[in-house]
Amino acid sequence: MLLAVEGLKMYYGVSNETVKAVDGVSFSLGEAESLGIVGESGCGKSSLAMALLKILPSNARIVDGRILLEGVDIVSLPEERLRRGIRWKKISMVFQGSMSALNPVIKVGEQIAEAIIIHENGVTKKEALERAANLLEIVGLDRSTLKRYPFELSGGQRQRAVIAMALALNPKVLIADEPTTALDVIVQAQILKLLRELKERLRLSIVFISHDVSVISEVSDRVAIMYAGKFVESGNAEAVFLKPSHPYTQALISAVPSIKEPRKTFKYIVGQPPSLINPPPGCRFHPRCPYVMDVCRSEEPPIIEVEKGHFAACHLLGG
Ligand SMILES: Nc1ncnc2c1ncn2[C@@H]1O[C@H](COP(=O)(O)OP(=O)(O)O)[C@@H](O)[C@H]1O
Ligand SMILES: [Mg+2]
Known part of the structure; x- marks a missing residue:
């Protein structure tokens, strides 16, 4: 089990x-x-x-x-x-209300990449951003979302971004x-x-x-x-x-x-x-x-x- x-x-x-x-x-x-x-x-x-x-x-x-x-x-x-x-x-989690916990003034890609860099040793920023782009695609968002700010996204898109972040470390x-x-x-x-x-x-x-x-x-x-x-x-x-x-x-x-x-x-x-x-x-x-x-x-x-x-x-x- x-x-x-x-x-x-x-x-x-x-x-x-x-x-x-x-x-x-x-x-x-x-x-x-x-x-x-x-x-x-x-x-x-x-x-x-x-x-x-x-x-x-x-x-x-x-x-x-x-x-x-x-x-x-x-x-x-x-x-x-x-x-x-x-x-x-x-084991990872999407917290209750986490959609609104994304930092509104940091680009989505940066936030996901940051989560990867903090928790995994030896990952470069470039690699982390590439992985973030793949994660965004996995949750049904366009790669261009990488460069967008959370406040530019709809509620559904924000929730997808939060799910991508929760999946960042597989x-x-x-x-x-x-x-x-x-x-x-x-x-x-x-x-x-x-x-x-x-x-x-x-x-x-x-x-x-x-x-x-x-x-x-x-x-x-x-x-x-x-x-x-x-x-x-x-x-x-x-x-x-x-x-x-x-x-x-x-x-x-x-x-x-x-x-x-x-x-x-x-x-x-x-x-x-x-x-x-x-x-x-x-x-x-x-x-x-x-x-x-x-x-x-x-x-x-x-x-x-x-x-x-x-x-x-x-x-x-x-x-
Ligand atoms: N930090 C806390 N300190 C004390 N009681 C809490 C705290 N967080 C939640 N509770 C209490 O624990 C119980 C369960 O809450 P919670 O797990 O949030 O329920 P649910 O997610 O099912 O709505 C509730 O009675 C709530 O008031
Ligand atoms: Mg609850």
Whole structure:
């Protein structure tokens, strides 16, 4: 397995309290495979993404679990080794909102070349610019984009440039955190198409993160549904979307009238996502669940394999 995450926990300290943003997440990802992670805002998706690259805010720490990349545990690896051989080189990321993080007054080519020169020894400026031009072509931009400033580009072009930058050191795994959220629907579809193409062409493995089920369904071989710091359901995209087993997944999907025709109407799931400082005991979804039983209030549901490779954590499923 290219990437295997086991029981990952990442918490933030806020004054005397602990925000359990990622609280025991496990998944694996093969070569040229895409995993879509979907869940409401605040459920811990970006925290998980940052934990996977160990790019943590100063008040965050990984408190448990392993992140095995080609069998090597990143969690216990010294920062120096991560920087030298792994971060950006094997596993890379398009940060949420990074489209607007490009420096507006530095040419696109310079910014990509800079990323290459900083992280790879002995690359000349000329070589780095040549590689930047190739990367721009790979993401569907003209080579002339090299000499343009980010403010001259459209939103979609800027997002392509950011993706090119994330691919600059030939990573095997790309984490894309809400890469289409700021874009209109048509441009969004083009970026999703690009990501599908990159997966095939570069045999890239992609962890695609979004709060939008319809977007996730467009790009994912497999999906994981995240709720309050945990995965409540995961499996083949088709299996999960056609036969959602967890009441939260069912609610998320019913909020999209048709997976193919996104965002016509939106039915809200009743209630608010829970606090990650004091999450509800038992099943974290129980205060909002239409099928809540006594056991749900006290016991955490076990993860059940509802059919081969399709897992859900819900007391309704027995086990
Ligand atoms: N730097 C931080 N310090 C403390 N809490 C944070 C920090 N960043 C995010 N959080 C909290 O962690 C939880 C998960 O946030 P996040 O990972 O951004 O969720 P998502 O990406 O799913 O919207 C939220 O409750 C959020 O308020
Ligand atoms: Mg986020």
